[in-house]
Amino acid sequence: MLFSSIFSAAASALLFSTSLVQAAPAPAPSDPALAAGGTLAVIAGDLVTLSYSTNDPADNNWIGIWHANGGPVGEVKVDPSLTWSYVKAAKGTLHLDVSGFEGGQYRAFFLSRDGYRSLANPVTFNVPGQAPQGFSFVTGAITLQNARQRDAYTARLAGLVSGAKGGVQFSKSSGPQWVQVSADGVLSGRPDASGTANVVVRATSGGATTNLQINIPVRRAGTPLVSEIRVLTFNLWIGGTHVSNYHNKQIKFILEQNIDILGVQESTGAHATRIAKALGWWVYEAGDLGIISRYPIVEEYGHISASIGVRIALDGAAKQINFWDAHFSAYPYGPYDLCFDKQSVDFAMKREASSGRAQQVADTLKAMAPQIAAANNIPVILMGDTNAPSHLDWTDRNKHCGYGNVPWPTSVKPLQAGLIDSFRAVHPDPAAVPGTTWSPIYPFNEGTTGKVEPQDRIDIIYHAGSMTPIDSRVVMAGNPRPYGQHGNNEWTSDHAAVLTTYRL
Secondary structure, eight states, X not given: OOOOSSOOSOBOOOOOOOSOOEEOOOOOOSOTXXXXXOEEXXXXXXXXXXXXXXXSOOTTOEEEEEETTOSOBTTBOOSOOSEEEEOOSSEEEEEOXXXXXXXXXXXXXXXXXXXXXXXXXXXXXXXXXXXXXXXXXXXXXXXXXXXXXXXXXXXXXXXXXXXXXXXXXXXXXXXXXXXXXXXXXEEEEOOSSSEEEEEEEEEEETTXXXXXXXXXXXXXXXXXXOSEEEEEEEEOXXXXXXXXXXXXXXXXXXXXXXXXXXXXESOTTTHHHHHHHHHTOEEXXXXXXXXXXXXXXXXXXXXXXXXXXXXXXXXXXXXXXXXXXXEOOXXXXXXXXXXXXXXXXXXXXXXXXXXXXXXXXXXXXXHHHHHHHTTTTSOEEEEEEOSSOOTTTSBTTBOBTTBOOOOOHXXXXXXXXXXXXXXXXXXXXXXXXXXXXXXXXXXXXXXXXXXXXXXXXXXXXXEESSOEEEEEEEEOSSOOOOTXXXXXXXXXXXXXXXXXXXXX
16 A cells, blocks of 8 residues: 555754765656746765755745655655655755665655645655675575475575675585585475475675575475465565665565565565565566565466466476465545545445446456366465455444445455455454554554554455465564654565465
8 A cells, every 4th residue: 555645754854974875867857847947956965965946935845755766656646755854945955864765766856835746857866775784694594495305406595695795605514415505506406305304505705604594395205295385465665665674674574484475566666576586486577566486487367457467386287376466556545534534335435436446356356257267276366455444354343433344345356256365264253353454654644643544454365266274364574663763674564464374
């Protein structure tokens, strides 16, 4: 979900005391006929200083900074600014604190009167990356994908180190004889026995060394390679870029949760591909969606409405699964109509239709229909950020903001199509186990002072076919601090993730 109000951070007048910030090539003018006739430019020097001018000054004109792939689109908010400040004069300079920003490109926008009308073309600049704090694997111990006795096995480890001081050399420190580790970080071999293979891999860079404990589950020859899978839906929150060191934190989380397949949302900018490359896994990415799998993706179904789909071979042709990832439209957001504006349920349902979500889920289910019908042969999963609650949660016995039995179409339609909500299959009582995923960092709505942000389960995993959910839970890393204090959170998103374990 993308938050709906105007401002996203407290005003800042701090100075950034580095001379390394550089102006980047300016993008093509977004609107050559800007009515305000304004200018905005980065001044090089010891401080990140923005020079601005406008023919339309106002006390609530403001300048905000976004990641280079973010910012308003068509003068409409898409994602929150990272930092901002009012600029009241017709021209002047502004200092904004970017000391906590990760290295990369950012864009500054000069905007009008508490809104998103541009007063000048945006400017792009670079913030240098911070030096690594130490050479290490992102985590100390991992479990790799299943192996099978006498079958060839390969796993890639090179993307799991950070802070390298030059090139990295990998080697096996200990483990079974069948395991080989190449200098470039490829673990391979043919297991000679079933059980768990315990391996220690050493990485060396610039005289520094670090070790990784690896467990490889090895199945007996002639038995199924995979009997359980762990699947995760994970809204990355603009790739995770609002939080420091987001890449290593994401990789660490995925490995420590021992995920087999994940669907990610808000991955625009190839963030799904970035994650998959580090893990050495397969990936399909389109739009702001990505599917990442430790088992081979053998067919891609394309980008359909607000979803993407693939077929994954868990055990060659013997065991496969169809897998879909969705991200439905964020606005208008139904709980705001009911909880803030006290509108009728009929009004909220009309707004659901106007949001496009009902059509998006219908389009997705239409594409999935043949697979759902054949799910006893090849199981199917649909997961993602629905940007709406579930009717299984809003009931007369479990009212939200005084409302019960609200037929949210994004959850009604999947069940009508034959899908099962895995979380509610495991936790049937929404009062006892709410499963809230929106939002761990927004206890209050930032655009409505003092109003409590509705807390809901909007990230959902559905399934059909010969699979049983044996566990489903809301998962995060650490204890995230609220928005405005979130920059160093261990958790890199504004959503919680959902992890379901299936027995096949």
